[in-house]
Amino acid sequence: MNTEIGAVLALLREHAVALAAAGPHPPGRVRVEAAGAAIELGWADTPSAPPPAPVAEPRHNGSVAVAEIAGHRVTAPTVGVFYRAPEPGAAPFVSEGDVVSAGQQVAIVEAMKLMIPVEADRDGRVAEVLVADGEPVEFGQPLVVLE
């Protein structure tokens, strides 16, 4: 009997994971039941609103998995090249340990010679800068962790 419930549970879990991965961003709500069989996933009703952090999808260009990073992540506003400083040789916008306020510039992403500022979207302390200077980044890629 227990193995049967176990099998149902495993199947439900498998479907839930597949559905979660198919969604535009991770679901805000997940419910998996067993014997009576139920899956429930919930997404906020704003499919194309703020850029979701790309987790759990295949990454082919060597970026580290990002799922386990704690804290708030400031993400890339565009695909392009990441720069920590306003120009080569200049001091970086921010370093680990700096306290930043919402709206403060923390980096640049360059896309076709356009310098697009990366701004902190909330107050916090810089816990980590995740990308090396001059590295290519994708849209939505986490760049800076704030605590």
Place this chain on the structure above:
Amino acid sequence: MSTVLVANRGEIALRVLRTCRELGHRTVAVYSTPDAGSAPVRYADRAVCIGPGPARRSYNHIPAIIEAARSTGADMIHPGYGFLSENPDLAEVCAAEGITFVGPPPPTMERLGNKASARAAMVAAGLPLLPGSVTAIDDAGEAAATAEEIGYPVIVKAAAGGGGRGMTVVRSRETFADEFRRTRAAALAVFGDSRVYVERYLESARHVEVQVLCDAHGGGVHLGARDCSVQRRHQKLVEESPAPGLPATVAAEMGAASVRGLLAAGYVGAGTVEFLVDGEGRYYFMEVNCRLQVEHPVTEAVTGLDLVAEQLRIAAGEPLRFGQEDVQLRGVAVECRINAEDPGRDFAPTPAVVEAFTPPGGPFVRVDTHVEAGYRIPPDYDSLLAKVIVWGPERDTALRRMDRALAELKISGERLVTTAGFLRTVLADPVFAAGGHDTALLERMRSTEAA
């Protein structure tokens, strides 16, 4: 060996990636956040997230595409259809960046992309046009005089229009001035270009188009005609090759004229010349599509050629490996478009989650799709889910095969309605089955049903 970036999504991205793999090229997919984890993203050697759902910030955003090409070392960009495929700016930026754009040279694309200048170019090459203004008309009075000269009904078309948008049929002189102004305003709003031209509107016509390949060395061939008359508001639903009922001599003449016209315009790559054909077999140039078309698989099925492979070879500078006499059309191919649209609610889109999906199979059936069970149809893009293509030695067999394939297709999900069932009623229509239909077929079917 090249690294090819496919600047598109959905079924066409997957279709292009597959040929790249056969040719031994490395592949790069680009995707917006709602397309994360989709079939082409998983299929490609590498994938780059280029932006959020809205196309203007992802698939239509040139800097994002170029940055993705740079960071992955892509030396070729295949644009698919739609999105940036007919955008001369992308082609120009590619040239400046040393990336090969799979498509015609930017000036040719610019000239043929505008319907008014394309008409002028094709008239110069000797292609017949419907009576009307060869170039755009700005003045309402002058346009009304042209309409009077042509005779009603007339159609007012946006010079920058395409994909069935930006045109208005005007049936009487009383409404002409209003409709002319309205079409101009709509053209400005949708295409950023208010220029329109006026031509005669054919009540009964077939939409027939010729597939052409031109290399960069002055060589060109045509690959036969496709009939795309089964349309709803100028959106194609069923396409087939060859065009039924079109005499082979007329088809050959249209093919030769198309090659002549495109070569004269400096065309390189795969292109399509669209015509209207009236009840007497007279054909009139309509427009040029400077890209691969959705319905290209029917041409592949009757010619045995892979059009994407030919595009990539031409883009790499290779001459065509065959001449016109080597192109042999065999049998009949038909394509049906499975869209997430509800035919019972005027083809309103039905974005939903596809819960179950089983494509058809069996002899001579091809399915181009990116859909799988669990696929969430994003609301941001067009509603095409799959293309079912069948081949048969003659038309009857092909149509029966298509009906069998559509019956096999299983696609379901909460609130998901597709065109599959509706397409089977089109196949069963006696006029369509006899090959005697024109572009008014679906309207007629609807009014018969209502009566």
